[in-house]
Amino acid sequence: MTHDCRLYLITPPAIADLDAFAEEFAGALGAGDVACVQLRLKSPEGVAASDDDILRAAEKLLPLARAHDVAFLINDRPDLALKCGADGVHVGQSDASCKKARALLGEDATVGVTCHNSKHLALIAGEAGADYVAFGAFFPTRTKEAPTVADPALLEWWSFATTLPCVAIGGITPENCGDLVRAGADFLAVSGAVWSCEDGPAAAVKAFNAAIAAA
Numbered sequence: 001m002t003h004d005c006r007l008y009l010i011t012p013p014a015i016a017d018l019d020a021f022a023e024e025f026a027g028a029l030g031a032g033d034v035a036c037v038q039l040r041l042k043s044p045e046g047v048a049a050s051d052d053d054i055l056r057a058a059e060k061l062l063p064l065a066r067a068h069d070v071a072f073l074i075n076d077r078p079d080l081a082l083k084c085g086a087d088g089v090h091v092g093q094s095d096a097s098c099k100k101a102r103a104l105l106g107e108d109a110t111v112g113v114t115c116h117n118s119k120h121l122a123l124i125a126g127e128a129g130a131d132y133v134a135f136g137a138f139f140p141t142r143t144k145e146a147p148t149v150a151d152p153a154l155l156e157w158w159s160f161a162t163t164l165p166c167v168a169i170g171g172i173t174p175e176n177c178g179d180l181v182r183a184g185a186d187f188l189a190v191s192g193a194v195w196s197c198e199d200g201p202a203a204a205v206k207a208f209n210a211a212i213a214a215a
């Protein structure tokens with residue numbers, strides 16, 4: 001393996017049965033190395049779940065993440081991250097700014113920023129104090145109407161130019177992740193290929209860990 005790369009799980013866009021999902025979630029976290037989970041309850045068109053539903057899901061899933069020593073982030077909403085005691089937040093270009101999120105959550109919190117396929121946005125996020133920058137979408141995805149397409153060369157450039165961790169996102173599978181790992185991704189953020197895996201989420205986490213180790 002060329003460098004350390006770890007799995008970053010993003011929850012399914014909707015959770016119909018929270019108790020049933022919690023079992024799958026715990027199984028996935030127990031199946032192999034997972035660095036981080038992002039609670040993201042949002043349709044592909046961008047309609048987010050209610051605050052109550054997000055807080056209810058966080059109440060159930062956060063203790064499971066803690067039990068597995070996995071960081072727990074909330075998508076979009078620093079205020080909800082603060083309310084539920086999450087480890088941090090992921091913000092996009094249309095969400096609260098990195099600086100506002102940091103001011104609300106404090107120095108110890110993790111704040112990640114979407115930078116699409118832009119070196120410029122990533123440099124700005126780094127200046128603003130982001131803990132990681134996220135680039136994508138690297139492959140077609142059904143989870144979100146992703147506005148940009150990113151190339152692995154961006155990860156290569158970023159890794160040579162800076163020491164700030166970078167996350168690759170968008171349509172990533174165990175079969176296509178090798179190029180991203182070799183290009184320097186520090187984390188692979190994945191939703192569909194884990195939660196919709198035919199053999200189940202635990203098998204998918206194992207398959208990702210094996211693919212990362214083999215890259």
Ligand SMILES: Cc1ncc(COP(=O)(O)OP(=O)(O)O)c(N)n1
Pocket residue numbers: 038040042046075076090091092093094095112113114134135136144167169189
């Ligand atoms: C790790 C990671 N990277 C990118 C995104 C996308 O964030 P954003 O552009 O704000 O879009 P939404 O996820 O809010 O629809 C992400 N969530 N996580």
Ligand SMILES: Cc1ncsc1CCOP(=O)(O)O
Pocket residue numbers: 010136137140141142143144146169170171172189190191192193
């Ligand atoms: C949230 C997000 N931002 C860019 S692509 C994407 C979806 C990632 O999910 P999947 O791994 O299912 O493509």
Ligand SMILES: [Mg+2]
Pocket residue numbers: 075076090091092093095
């Ligand atoms: Mg967002």
